[in-house]
Amino acid sequence: MSGFLKGKQFGYILTAWLLLMSVQAPYLQAETKTAVLEKKLISDLRSFSDQLDGVLGLAIKDLSTGRTIFINENEIFPQASSIKMTILLEVLKQAEEGKLKLDEFINLTPEAKVGGGLILAYLGYPALKISIRDLCVLMVVLSDNTATNLLIDRAGLKNINNRLQGLGLNQTKLQRKMMDVKAAGEGRENLSTPLEMMSLLEKIYKGSVLSPASKQEFFNILSLPKDSPLQQAVPEGVVVADKPGELEAVRCNSGLVFLKKHPYVICVMTTYLKNEAEGNATIKKIGQAAFSYFDRLERSSDYGRIVSEK
Numbered sequence: 001m002s003g004f005l006k007g008k009q010f011g012y013i014l015t016a017w018l019l020l021m022s023v024q025a026p027y028l029q030a031e032t033k034t035a036v037l038e039k040k041l042i043s044d045l046r047s048f049s050d051q052l053d054g055v056l057g058l059a060i061k062d063l064s065t066g067r068t069i070f071i072n073e074n075e076i077f078p079q080a081s082s083i084k085m086t087i088l089l090e091v092l093k094q095a096e097e098g099k100l101k102l103d104e105f106i107n108l109t110p111e112a113k114v115g116g117g118l119i120l121a122y123l124g125y126p127a128l129k130i131s132i133r134d135l136c137v138l139m140v141v142l143s144d145n146t147a148t149n150l151l152i153d154r155a156g157l158k159n160i161n162n163r164l165q166g167l168g169l170n171q172t173k174l175q176r177k178m179m180d181v182k183a184a185g186e187g188r189e190n191l192s193t194p195l196e197m198m199s200l201l202e203k204i205y206k207g208s209v210l211s212p213a214s215k216q217e218f219f220n221i222l223s224l225p226k227d228s229p230l231q232q233a234v235p236e237g238v239v240v241a242d243k244p245g246e247l248e249a250v251r252c253n254s255g256l257v258f259l260k261k262h263p264y265v266i267c268v269m270t271t272y273l274k275n276e277a278e279g280n281a282t283i284k285k286i287g288q289a290a291f292s293y294f295d296r297l298e299r300s301s302d303y304g305r306i307v308s309e310k
Helices: 002-051 080-096 132-141 145-155 157-166 181-185 194-205 212-222 276-299
Strands: 055-062 068-071 105-108 128-131 240-247 250-257 264-271
Touching (some): 002 055, 002 068, 002 276, 055 194, 055 276, 068 194, 080 132, 080 157, 080 194, 080 212, 080 240, 080 250, 105 132, 105 145, 128 132, 132 145, 132 212, 194 212, 194 250, 194 264, 212 240, 212 250, 250 276, 264 276
Antiparallel strands (some): 055 068, 055 264, 105 128, 240 250, 250 264
């Protein structure tokens, strides 16, 4: 009798388990299919890294699901002009705090001009005043180094670093102004890691750093058209808020791609490059592979069907 009861109980358990699995099956299958896509993406990204004659770091995060992909994410890389995102953040935060105004004017003096400036190095004869917001645009879109240094002077290098440390970004450091070759030779480089730049953009996106209006201004300025691998990697009309950077043997690009269902952060850094052009080419290939993956998730059903609008 007891054996019969055990057998009957086993039957109940088996029936319940089979019922549970039948209910979960569609979800398990959908998860498996997207996992296959993710594995293919990771394989491609690692292949790009292996083929690069240099060192690559990468951090990608799906801001809707929290899933991440990392390669050398904690390694410290020179940031070149990508560090200018941190300056933009500090300027907008100080505007929020009433310490400066975006419409206030800064005097451009001959002493302030440095190389690497596409505009301001050639202006200001005999004089020029330019607003802080316009300086931000020149810094981000044209990577004008004179504009950048004027903003560093106004916001304060120490204030920028204190803000970053307050956000827990201990490896992200602005240690010199632009075109300060002497400081660079002494080892005072502008630095970060893929993980920390990803974290910075995520914090701003989620509204924990700037007010809604300042957050919108931050991403509006960063998404202005520019010559960057990540913007070149997506179709026209896709918004990418990013800042690329270039130095000898260094190419990097960090940004946020604004898809509706699957917005994602992507931070790619390269150093020790034998061929500098290969650095930007690799960043572009990584950007294309990441967009292809997220775009399919964006437009597909749980079963992978894409319903065309045509």
